[in-house]
Amino acid sequence: MATLPVPTKADSQTLSEAVKSADSTYKVLYFGLHGRGELIRNLLAYGGAKWEEITPEWPAHKEHTPFGCLPVVYETTSNGTILELAETPAIERYLAKKFNLFGKNEYEHHKVEEYLSSTDSAVTSFSIKIIQSPPEKRVEEANKFYAEVLTRFISVHEAHLQKNGSNGHYIGNSATFADIKTAFLIDRVLFLRPKGADEVPFSAKNSPNLWKVHETVNNHKSYAEWKESPKYQELSVSTKAFFKYD
Numbered sequence: 083m084a085t086l087p088v089p090t091k092a093d094s095q096t097l098s099e100a101v102k103s104a105d106s107t108y109k110v111l112y113f114g115l116h117g118r119g120e121l122i123r124n125l126l127a128y129g130g131a132k133w134e135e136i137t138p139e140w141p142a143h144k145e146h147t148p149f150g151c152l153p154v155v156y157e158t159t160s161n162g163t164i165l166e167l168a169e170t171p172a173i174e175r176y177l178a179k180k181f182n183l184f185g186k187n188e189y190e191h192h193k194v195e196e197y198l199s200s201t202d203s204a205v206t207s208f209s210i211k212i213i214q215s216p217p218e219k220r221v222e223e224a225n226k227f228y229a230e231v232l233t234r235f236i237s238v239h240e241a242h243l244q245k246n247g248s249n250g251h252y253i254g255n256s257a258t259f260a261d262i263k264t265a266f267l268i269d270r271v272l273f274l275r276p277k278g279a280d281e282v283p284f285s286a287k288n289s290p291n292l293w294k295v296h297e298t299v300n301n302h303k304s305y306a307e308w309k310e311s312p313k314y315q316e317l318s319v320s321t322k323a324f325f326k327y328d
C-alpha cells in the first residue's frame with residue numbers, strides 16, 4: 083500500500099502559524115469521481131493553487147484517514163509543514179477562507195453562509211432524489227425537483243441577486259464561496275440531467291442573475307482552465323459511468 087503524507091506533529095499555535103502560508107501546495111485523496119471532491123477541486127482551481135491527486139487504495143487506506151472516509155486533503159505549507167484536512171464542508175470552508183472568499187466582514191461572512199446553506203439544501207436534495215435514485219425513477223424525480231425545489235430556489239436567489247445589483251455576485255462586488263457553490267449546483271444539475279427529463283430551469287432567460295453568477299465564475303481564468311483540463315473531463319466521464327447515466 084502506498085503511504086500517505088504524514089501530518090506534522092506540532093502544537094496548535096505552531097500549526098495555526100503554518101496555516102497562514104499563502105503559497106501552499108495540496109494533495110487531494112479522493113476517488114476518481116467528481117462527487118464530494120468536486121467543490122474542493124473547484125475551490126483549489128479558483129484559488130490558483132497547485133495540487134496533485136492521490137489515488138486511494140480502498141479500503142486499505144481507510145484506517146489511515148481521520149474519519150475512515152474521503153475526501154482528505156494534505157496541505158504542504160511554504161515551510162514544509164503538512165496539515166491534514168478532513169470532512170468535506172470543513173475542507174471547503176478552510177480553502178474558501180484561505181482564498182478570501184468569505185466577504186469583507188462578519189456580516190458579509192454570515193450572508194455568504196446563508197446562501198451557501200440554501201444552495202447546499204438544493205445540492206443535497208438533488209443528490210438524494212436524483213443521483214441516488216434508480217435510473218428508471220430519475221426522470222420523474224428530476225421533473226419534480228425542477229418544478230418544486232428549483233422554482234423556489236430561483237425565485238429567492240434571483241430576487242437577492244437583483245437587489246445586489248445583478249453584477250454576478252451574491253455579496254457586494256466581489257467573488258465569494260456563495261458564487262462558486264451556486265456555479266457548482268448549476269453545473270451539477272445540467273450535467274446530471276437524466277435523458278428525457280424536462281429542460282433544467284437554469285438558463286440565461288429563466289434565471290438571468292443566477293446565470294450571470296455561473297458565467298462570472300466560469301470565466302475566471304484558472305477555474306476555466308481546470309474545467310477544460312483532461313483531468314476534469316476524465317472525472318466527468320467516470321462520474322457518469324459510476325452513477326449509471328447514459
Ligand SMILES: N[C@@H](CCC(=O)N[C@@H](CS)C(=O)NCC(=O)O)C(=O)O
Binds near residue numbers: 141153171
Ligand atoms: N462526512 C464525510 C462523509 C464522506 C463520505 O461519505 N465519503 C465516501 C465517499 S463520497 C466514502 O469515503 N466512502 C467509502 C467508505 O466509507 O468506506 C464528509 O462530509 O466528508
